[in-house]
Amino acid sequence: MAELTFDELSVTVDQHPIVRELRLDVPAGEVVGLVGPNGSGKSTVLRCVYRAMAPSGGAVRLDTTDLATLTPRESAKRIAALTQENSVDLDFTVAEVVAFGRTPHLPGNRSLSARDRDVCRDAMARLDVLRLAERSVLSLSGGERQRVLIARALAQEPEVLVLDEPTNHLDLRHQVELLTLLRNSGRTVLVVVHDLNLAAVACDRIGVLAGGVLVASGTPADVLTPELVREVFGVDVVVVRHPENGAPQLLHSLSTLEVDPDGQRA
Amino acid sequence: MDGSVLGFAVALSVVLVGSVLVAAGLGPAVIAPGETVRYLWAALTGGEIGSDEVTTYQIVWQIRTPRVLLAAIVGAGLAAVGVVVQALVRNALADPFILGVSSGASVGAVGVSVSGGLAGLGIYAVSAGAFLGALGASLLVYLAARSAAGIMPLRLVLTGVAMAFGFQAVLSVIIYFAPDSEATSAVLFWTMGGFGAATWGSLPVVAVVVLAVLVVLRRYGRALDVLSLGDETAGSLGVDASSVRRGLFVLAAVATGAMVAVSGAIGFVGLVVPHVVRILVGAAHARVLVVAPLVGAVLMVWVDLVSRTVVAPRELPLGAITALVGVPVFVVLMRRRGYLFGGR
Numbered sequence: 001m002a003e004l005t006f007d008e009l010s011v012t013v014d015q016h017p018i019v020r021e022l023r024l025d026v027p028a029g030e031v032v033g034l035v036g037p038n039g040s041g042k043s044t045v046l047r048c049v050y051r052a053m054a055p056s057g058g059a060v061r062l063d064t065t066d067l068a069t070l071t072p073r074e075s076a077k078r079i080a081a082l083t084q085e086n087s088v089d090l091d092f093t094v095a096e097v098v099a100f101g102r103t104p105h106l107p108g109n110r111s112l113s114a115r116d117r118d119v120c121r122d123a124m125a126r127l128d129v130l131r132l133a134e135r136s137v138l139s140l141s142g143g144e145r146q147r148v149l150i151a152r153a154l155a156q157e158p159e160v161l162v163l164d165e166p167t168n169h170l171d172l173r174h175q176v177e178l179l180t181l182l183r184n185s186g187r188t189v190l191v192v193v194h195d196l197n198l199a200a201v202a203c204d205r206i207g208v209l210a211g212g213v214l215v216a217s218g219t220p221a222d223v224l225t226p227e228l229v230r231e232v233f234g235v236d237v238v239v240v241r242h243p244e245n246g247a248p249q250l251l252h253s254l255s256t257l258e259v260d261p262d263g264q265r266a
Numbered sequence: 267m268d269g270s271v272l273g274f275a276v277a278l279s280v281v282l283v284g285s286v287l288v289a290a291g292l293g294p295a296v297i298a299p300g301e302t303v304r305y306l307w308a309a310l311t312g313g314e315i316g317s318d319e320v321t322t323y324q325i326v327w328q329i330r331t332p333r334v335l336l337a338a339i340v341g342a343g344l345a346a347v348g349v350v351v352q353a354l355v356r357n358a359l360a361d362p363f364i365l366g367v368s369s370g371a372s373v374g375a376v377g378v379s380v381s382g383g384l385a386g387l388g389i390y391a392v393s394a395g396a397f398l399g400a401l402g403a404s405l406l407v408y409l410a411a412r413s414a415a416g417i418m419p420l421r422l423v424l425t426g427v428a429m430a431f432g433f434q435a436v437l438s439v440i441i442y443f444a445p446d447s448e449a450t451s452a453v454l455f456w457t458m459g460g461f462g463a464a465t466w467g468s469l470p471v472v473a474v475v476v477l478a479v480l481v482v483l484r485r486y487g488r489a490l491d492v493l494s495l496g497d498e499t500a501g502s503l504g505v506d507a508s509s510v511r512r513g514l515f516v517l518a519a520v521a522t523g524a525m526v527a528v529s530g531a532i533g534f535v536g537l538v539v540p541h542v543v544r545i546l547v548g549a550a551h552a553r554v555l556v557v558a559p560l561v562g563a564v565l566m567v568w569v570d571l572v573s574r575t576v577v578a579p580r581e582l583p584l585g586a587i588t589a590l591v592g593v594p595v596f597v598v599l600m601r602r603r604g605y606l607f608g609g610r
Contacts, residue, residue, distance in 0.1 A: 050502040076504030085496030089356050090549035092494070100492050104504040109487050109552060149499075156503070 001028040002078065002159040004049065004188055008058035011044050011212075018044045019212045021058065026160075031182055031189040033203035035196060037233055041212040042164075042192045043084065049162045049190065050081035062160065076104035080158035082150055082166050088137045094148050095133040098124055101155030123154040126181060128174070142169035150178065160188045167193065200224055200247045208232055224248040271553045274546070278560035282338065285564050289334045289571045290326055294578050302326055333464040334567055336472070340461070340529045341566025342559035343476035345543075346483060347518050347525075348536030349558050353490040353551065354511055354518070355419040361537035364426045365515070366403040367522045368531030369433035372456040374399015375527075376437060379452050380444050393468070393527040396456060400523030403429060408515060417511050458583040459530035461570050468528045475524040479517055480559055486514065487552035494549075534588040535562055538596050545599045565591070 004026040011019040019041040026032045034042045047053040048060050051072055059066045067075055080101070088097060098120045099112055106116070124130040127147040137145060146169045153161060161182070167175045175195075179202035182189050193199040199206055200220040207217040210232045216223045229237050229250065238251040291302040305326045308315050315323050347362040355364065363369075377383065378395030387394050411417050411425040441450050489510045492500045497507035543558040569591065573582045 047498070050498070052498040052501045071504075072501060072506050073504035076502060079502070081499070081502035083496065083498040083502065085499050087496065089494035090353075090491075091544060092491070092549045096491075096548070096550055097495070100488075100495065100503060103488055103492055106488070109485060111552075149495075 001186075002063050002188055003028045004160050004190060005061040006045070006058070007061055009045065009048060009055050009060060010057035011041070011048060011053060012056040017212055019048075019209075022209075022214050024207050024214060024217060026188055026190050027204075028188050029186060030204040031191065031202060033199040033206045034190065034192045034209060035194070035199055035206060036209035040209040042209055044212075045209070046081065046083075046162045046164050046190065046192060049160070050079060050083070051075055052083070073104050076156065078158055079160045079162065080153040080156035081161075082153050082163040084164045084168075086142065086145060086149065086169070088145070091136050091138055093133065094124070094129055094135050094137055094140070095120065097137050097148055098129075098133075098151045098155050101152040101157075104156065119157060120151075120155045123151040124148075126154065127151040128177070143171060143174060146170060147174065147178075154185075158187065160190070161185070163189070163191045165192050165194060167195065167198065196224060196229070197249050200249060201242065201245060221246070221248050224250065271547055271556060275556050275560060278557065278564060282560060282564050282567070285567045286334050286338060289337075289567050290330045292571055292575060293325070293330060294575075295322060295325055297322055297326060306331065328466070332466045332469055333461050333570070336464040336469055336528060337461050337566045337570040338563040339469070339473050339476050340525045340532065341535055341562040341564070341569075343472070343479065343521055343525050343562075344532065344536040344566075345539040345558040345562025346476075346480055346555060347521050348562075349540040349543075349551065349554055350483065350486075350490065350514050350518050351536070352540055353493055354514055355423045356494065357419065357423055358541070359537070360423060361533070362518065362522045362525075363430075363531055363533070363536070364423060365519060365522070366407045366426045366429035366433065367400045367519065368457065368526060368533075369430045369437065370403020370406075371396040371400040371523065371526040371531065372453055373433050373436050373440070374402065375456045376440055376452050379448065380440060389467075392452075396530075397523045397527040400526050401519060403433060404515070404519035404523070408519075417508065417515070419511075422515075456526070456530045458585055459532035460573070460581065460584055461529055462574075462581060464528070472524045472528050475521055479521045480555075482517060483555050484552075486510070487550070487555055490514075490551040490555075491549075532566075532588065533585040534592055535566060538588075538592045539565065542592075542596060542599055 006022045006024040009019055009022040010017065022045060034045060036042050044053060048055050051067065054068065059068060061067065062078060099116070101123065102112060102116045102120065121130065124133060127150055129144065129147050129151055132140065132144060137148060140148065146166070150166060166178055170178060175198060179198060182191065183202060203220060205218060206220050206223045208215050208223060208228065215232060216228055224239060226237055226239050229235060235252070238253065239248050240251060242249050287299050287302050291297040291299050305315065305323045307313060309327045344362055351362055351364060352358060352360045375392050375396035377399070379392050383395070407422065407426050407429050408417070411422040413421070437453055441453060489505050492503050492505045493507055493510065500507045539558055539562045540554065543554050543561055547553045547557050569584055569587045572587050573584050576582060
């Protein structure tokens with residue numbers, strides 16, 4: 001089990017600061033949600049974890065190790081990612097795509113061992129795609145493909161999972177199942193979610209990004225207040241408690257979204 | 267490698283050896299496969315042949331065998347490089363020549379033959395010109411397509427296509443100002459391709475390059491698979507897409523340059539054989555990279571045989587025959603298997 005720490009992480013692209021001095025802890029075994037408006041830097045933060053981008057300042061640490069000191073393969077053995085790339089170019093079967101998750105564990109071109117196959121089979125079963133194993137990924141629906149790619153990330157057997165909008169394309173049942181699975185996975189999870197109500201029930205902690213700056217972090221109940229949602233998202237909401245688990249849930253009243261003839265919000 | 271692919275590979279290897287023997291025996295003078303084998307055996311082991319057979323022996327050993335072997339090598343190389351380039355630029359329509367290689371090679375070859383440059387290389391001057399032109403074109407495409415974020419697949423394709431137009435323009439200008447029609451026929455040869463110039467002397471370099479590339483590619487199977495998920499996902503699996511792309515780009519450019527230098531730009535094989543093989547054995551590169559070179563080699567041997575025998579002594583352009591044979595096969599396979607590349 002590993003803890004993920006953002007230590008003054010800054011990312012600058014073409015002189016534009018995208019993320020500024022982010023300090024955030026993802027404790028071992030917890031699910032932390034990252035929320036914020038479009039373009040607030042959420043995906044950039046995740047990219048620094050799965051090594052698609054390098055920090056321009058600060059560091060991302062896995063326990064005490066600076067990720068920048070690990071080779072891509074070393075960090076891929078410990079961190080798996082679901083990116084926003086939801087397409088596959090070639091006509092691979094579902095089983096083949098899930099088996100790509102074993103790549104960091106297989107030096108060179110070594111073929112899958114019996115254990116590798118078991119790991120893949122288990123991952124497919126958990127994402128409810130085992131019956132699709134021999135189907136072409138290109139023939140699947142968007143939601144099915146998303147589940148295949150998540151199974152691929154699980155097959156990597158990572159200590160840390162980072163997921164960029166994993167509930168995209170998923171129907172309600174699979175959204176709930178996925179977040180349940182993340183909660184019960186025992187792994188350290190950092191996830192970007194757009195649905196604040198789902199985030200509130202699924203995450204131990206939530207970090208709120210706006211303009212590349214972490215404006216709040218803490219338990220869902222601490223963070224998801226009407227004032228913060230107003231400030232960050234520019235929307236008025238009513239916050240109620242979930243009758244069973246006490247998680248904050250946001251109710252929208254459409255009147256706040258009405259647009260007057262000048263295009264201004266009423 | 268699993269059993270079915272091994273079976274495929276063994277069967278295709280047998281077919282390839284048989285095809286080479288048959289093709290070496292066929293032509294204006296027809297020589298039975300048994301005789302062909304005897305001549306080849308004599309040539310390899312230093313055995314004796316009768317004095318009345320010297321002419322046919324010369325035809326088989328000096329003229330046809332290098333030509334057939336060259337066809338097999340180039341067919342194998344084009345198919346393998348086609349697989350690699352399609353995976354690199356993530357585009358189903360890519361082929362080895364999309365990187366600007368073929369038109370660059372034509373400019374190099376025609377430039378040398380018209381200007382008389384590289385004269386120190388003797389009979390290899392034009393081939394050397396083609397090779398240098400191919401590498402120069404690849405380098406230009408690479409530099410133009412490069413950005414801070416690495417080489418973007420789409421940018422690579424677009425740059426290659428744009429450069430090809432540029433080189434075509436240069437070719438037109440050379441032909442326009444060339445004093446004789448020699449330049450025109452040289453351009454035709456380099457852009458259409460052919461094995462008519464094959465000799466034992468032209469074989470070793472391209473054979474070594476193609477075999478080396480095939481061996482190196484065996485290590486890249488899984489990396490090429492993973493690239494099809496996108497660069498970021500590949501990175502999250504420990505595969506640095508940019509460095510894989512850079513390395514394989516160099517490999518593809520050198521191999522294509524070496525092939526173009528001896529045979530001109532033979533179209534279609536590098537485009538269609540990868541697709542046909544994926545339809546037959548699935549998309550996994552560990553399998554495709556074993557089967558595709560064999561299919562390419564067999565196809566090329568037969569295409570070359572048809573091109574030099576159908577209207578002998580004239581030769582049909584290879585590209586015309588590859589397309590005539592390949593298009594129907596491809597369309598039938600594609601429709602029957604419901605083949606998908608990049609979506610529905």
